[in-house]
Amino acid sequence: MAWVELITVLALLQFIYLGVLVGQARERYGIKAPATTGNEIFERYFRVQMNTLEQLVVLLPAMWMATAFVAPPWAALLGLIYLIGRFVYLRAYVAEPSKRSAGFGITALPILVLLLIDLVGAVIRLIRG
Amino acid sequence: MAWVELITVLALLQFIYLGVLVGQARERYGIKAPATTGNEIFERYFRVQMNTLEQLVVLLPAMWMATAFVAPPWAALLGLIYLIGRFVYLRAYVAEPSKRSAGFGITALPILVLLLIDLVGAVIRLIRG
Amino acid sequence: MAWVELITVLALLQFIYLGVLVGQARERYGIKAPATTGNEIFERYFRVQMNTLEQLVVLLPAMWMATAFVAPPWAALLGLIYLIGRFVYLRAYVAEPSKRSAGFGITALPILVLLLIDLVGAVIRLIRG
Numbered sequence: 001m002a003w004v005e006l007i008t009v010l011a012l013l014q015f016i017y018l019g020v021l022v023g024q025a026r027e028r029y030g031i032k033a034p035a036t037t038g039n040e041i042f043e044r045y046f047r048v049q050m051n052t053l054e055q056l057v058v059l060l061p062a063m064w065m066a067t068a069f070v071a072p073p074w075a076a077l078l079g080l081i082y083l084i085g086r087f088v089y090l091r092a093y094v095a096e097p098s099k100r101s102a103g104f105g106i107t108a109l110p111i112l113v114l115l116l117i118d119l120v121g122a123v124i125r126l127i128r129g
Numbered sequence: 130m131a132w133v134e135l136i137t138v139l140a141l142l143q144f145i146y147l148g149v150l151v152g153q154a155r156e157r158y159g160i161k162a163p164a165t166t167g168n169e170i171f172e173r174y175f176r177v178q179m180n181t182l183e184q185l186v187v188l189l190p191a192m193w194m195a196t197a198f199v200a201p202p203w204a205a206l207l208g209l210i211y212l213i214g215r216f217v218y219l220r221a222y223v224a225e226p227s228k229r230s231a232g233f234g235i236t237a238l239p240i241l242v243l244l245l246i247d248l249v250g251a252v253i254r255l256i257r258g
Numbered sequence: 259m260a261w262v263e264l265i266t267v268l269a270l271l272q273f274i275y276l277g278v279l280v281g282q283a284r285e286r287y288g289i290k291a292p293a294t295t296g297n298e299i300f301e302r303y304f305r306v307q308m309n310t311l312e313q314l315v316v317l318l319p320a321m322w323m324a325t326a327f328v329a330p331p332w333a334a335l336l337g338l339i340y341l342i343g344r345f346v347y348l349r350a351y352v353a354e355p356s357k358r359s360a361g362f363g364i365t366a367l368p369i370l371v372l373l374l375i376d377l378v379g380a381v382i383r384l385i386r387g
Binding site for chain 1: 144
């Protein structure tokens with residue numbers, strides 16, 4: 001389970017890092033709290049953080065549930081792909097929001113695979129009683 | 130535990146589906162990223178997704194913790210009510226935001242029941258040592 | 259584990275309470291859904307809720323994973339500091355957003371300590387095989 005724990009910590013640290021980037025952009029472009037709009041670049045960092053929040057909330061339960069159905073290192077490997085994809089997403093989104101699809105796909109795909117593992121695993125358990 | 134796993138997967142898939150609806154509304158109403166405002170209907174879909182994120186983050190730990198105190202299928206049943214309520218909420222909010230209270234209530238109630246189970250369960254454990 | 263369960267329930271209830279405050283501010287300042295802007299005070303409550311969502315999503319897995327590496331009551335104690343810090347953050351942010359740093363720090367610090375425990379614990383497990 002240690003690989004899954006490690007990927008979880010790294011995914012949480014990555015999310016915190018994205019929050020730090022938002023804070024720095026807030027400073028740099030003079031967006032005073034509670035505002036979250038007013039500068040296009042700030043808004044890109046902010047949306048990267050929010051979109052990552054949306055995916056993180058799905059990734060973590062999907063990955064941990066999958067450890068009940070496949071060897072934990074496989075679940076962690078899918079989590080690792082998510083981690084890498086999020087950095088691709090960050091770089092692409094900040095440079096040009098319309099180019100964010102590739103990074104989004106790299107993070108969405110392992111999440112969907114994990115959910116498929118969970119769905120099949122849970123249904124098989126229910127059928128077998 | 131398989132029912133709780135199944136409801137968890139379905140709740141995560143439902144949340145992803147709400148994200149897909151936001152993406153489609155973004156396309157349909159020409160709201161270019163990183164903007165999240167500019168069209169009332171888009172904003173309704175966006176708020177449904179965000180509000181579901183807020184509730185999902187409470188539902189999942191509340192439901193899983195409850196399996197330590199009640200039979201897991203009962204926890205899953207409360208999760209199922211949440212699932213149905215979120216669809217009611219989606220339909221109502223998109224049609225007319227001021228009518229969103231009923232759907233909100235159907236999803237908030239099972240969450241509060243789960244938290245009550247968790248609270249009582251944890252306190253009893255602490256008292257008994 | 260009962261202390262960790264109790265802190266989890268309290269953190270979830272605190273988050274729900276922040277949502278109730280947002281709903282009340284929505285009413286008081288006449289911000290009609292789906293809008294989330296238009297009144298500075300409303301936006302402060304809204305941002306407190308959203309920022310708490312961001313931290314809650316990190317706190318819960320960080321705290322639960324830490325129970326594998328330190329005695330659960332210690333993990334719960336760090337969670338308790340988070341809980342108190344969030345109330346400090348709420349009070350400060352609503353009064354004056356630029357004064358929110360102290361409350362933010364009181365909640366960010368225990369989260370970082372928990373993540374450090376998790377990281378060291380997971381790495382030790384991997385090294386030992």
